[in-house]
Amino acid sequence: MIRYSLICENAHEFEGWFSESADFDRQVASGFLTCPVCNSASVSKSLMAPSVSTARKKEEMQTVAMDAARREAFVKLKEAIATIKANSEDVGTRFPEEARKIHYGEVDARGIIGQATPDEAQSLVEEGIEIAALPILPEDVN
Numbered sequence: 143m144i145r146y147s148l149i150c151e152n153a154h155e156f157e158g159w160f161s162e163s164a165d166f167d168r169q170v171a172s173g174f175l176t177c178p179v180c181n182s183a184s185v186s187k188s189l190m191a192p193s194v195s196t197a198r199k200k201e202e203m204q205t206v207a208m209d210a211a212r213r214e215a216f217v218k219l220k221e222a223i224a225t226i227k228a229n230s231e232d233v234g235t236r237f238p239e240e241a242r243k244i245h246y247g248e249v250d251a252r253g254i255i256g257q258a259t260p261d262e263a264q265s266l267v268e269e270g271i272e273i274a275a276l277p278i279l280p281e282d283v284n
């Protein structure tokens with residue numbers, strides 16, 4: 143078997159296996175050999191050197207692996223935020239006020255989420271009230 147790096151008229155690169163060199167010519171002539179991306183039958187042997195295509199493939203695989211890790215982290219973050227939201231009362235802009243009431247025992251302790259300006263958040267922290275900023279996920283921004 144011979145492996146050829148192939149390229150179609152739309153510059154899609156792929157690989158093909160052939161029993162012999164003439165097998166490639168036969169498949170092209172019969173229109174049997176088509177690009178897996180765009181289905182074009184205009185396919186020729188790629189002039190790219192094997193070492194270059196190997197290096198490129200490695201780079202692509204690393205990119206894919208990184209994306210998968212990022213996606214996983216993103217999904218975990220989303221789940222964590224969903225859990226917090228499910229177990230908290232959304233008090234909106236009353237957040238600083240409610241956080242103080244909980245901190246000073248004026249109301250029963252419970253989880254709350256809401257909005258606070260940077261100044262409000264800062265003074266809550268200075269009063270020793272534990273707050274955490276939730277990251278805003280892309281899908282929340284419309």
Ligand SMILES: [Zn+2]
Binds near residue numbers: 150153154177180182
């Ligand atoms: Zn193509």
